[in-house]
Amino acid sequence: MAIYAGYVAVVFLVQRLSGVSYTDLGESGGNLFLGVGLSLIIAAILLAITTTLLGWWRPALHERKRSVRWPIIAPILMAVALLINLAATDWGSYDGAFFAASIVLILVGFTEELTTRGLLLTSLRSRLSEGWVWFLTTALFALMHLINAATGQDLASTLQQVGFAFLGGTIFYMLRRTTGTLIWSMVLHGLWDFSVFAVGHGTPGPLAGVGSIVYLAAGVLALATVVFVIRGADERIDARA
Template sequence: MTAALKVHPRVWIGLAIYVGYVAVVFLVQQLSGVPYTDLGESGRNLFLGAGLSLIIAAILLATTTTLLGWWRPALREQRRSVRWPIIAPIIMVVALLINLASTDWASYDGAFFAASIVLILVGFTEELTTRGLLLTSLRSTLSEGWVWFLTSALFALMHLINAASGQALPATLQQVGFAFLGGTIFYIVRRTTGTLIWAMVLHGLWDFSTFAVLHGTPGAFAAFGSIVYIAAGVLALIFVPFVIRGADEKIGSHA
């Protein structure tokens, strides 16, 4: 695999991409003038406050990945892990379906729905940044246990920018904790399926569902979505050693 790469992975490259992604998203969202807490008020707010930054970031990330020649290691495992830990992501899918079933779809208008669809891009941008390019760079040096922990932790910490965009700090810190659980689930998806694509899909649909259920008046069972999500995250923490065990994913190890 190493011979096909235009630039050999280095830890600093992945960290630079991570910082650059967070900076671009934060800058575009700040220039929009839409506080994080107002994203759900209208389709215009959601697009300008979140969707536009994702479109710009997606273009920049795709260009960067192409220039580096990292599409293959960013999107695919060399060897899949054991399959059964995918139970945790499946439980997350149940939580996602609960969110969608509890959504007040009557409160949607065309503009808000269109902006919500754009929001699915977050699955591409955040996954490619963390469990794609950052993961590839970390695998040049670190063991797989550190790769899981650092990609999940940095994914969680990127959500701190929401506090600077108007969200209350306690709510943001809770979001960071939940994101670490989610990051572990998405890592398990990558390891068990052998590709980042399914993690991108699940991530995008999850974020879509969380914004959807908070728009309008949520259904009576909306709170159960969060409970099931936490259960999936706890199981993911228990299962993750099994997908790390025996991993031989360092760049060039199978060249």
């Protein structure tokens, strides 16, 4: 929890000190880098150091035993939503600076996944059953998005984002369990956030909005099937080890 709180604090402070409002992130590459990218770079370095000092890379990144495979349908559906977002993106509106800053956004997959479904998940497994591990890591992942309200986004939009993040967090948890590694969750998470900013830049194509609908369907499916990747999990870590 200290690492989780520290991550949220670092990201919030760096974003606040940048002076860039959340609603102005898409205006330029400079805004996007200073408002988001810089905080992700700093957080990624600190998380890598922390994980190394703890010696937790293996449990943070890998399952001891994968769950049943078929619930991976929900993550695959989210990947389809991602591709739809990219297809609806107005790539002609991009300049080099904005594209470079957008690429940095992919780091969010590393930082947020390692914080919640990596380090936090590892620690909770020494105390709790797997059902609680899924719920708490997913809920805390969703709640970390509340800082967007403090950096310029209106509260209603932020609360909606929190709800959508809970769905996404469940999908990322299921991807970890079905593949046996957090790495694919990091990749999908990073590319998803990239696609969300991409489709919102310039003038979106006719498929804009379809990606969100498919994402919602993936999230609902994930909630309906997450029990199958929790059931029979043998991932609890002996706290005395």
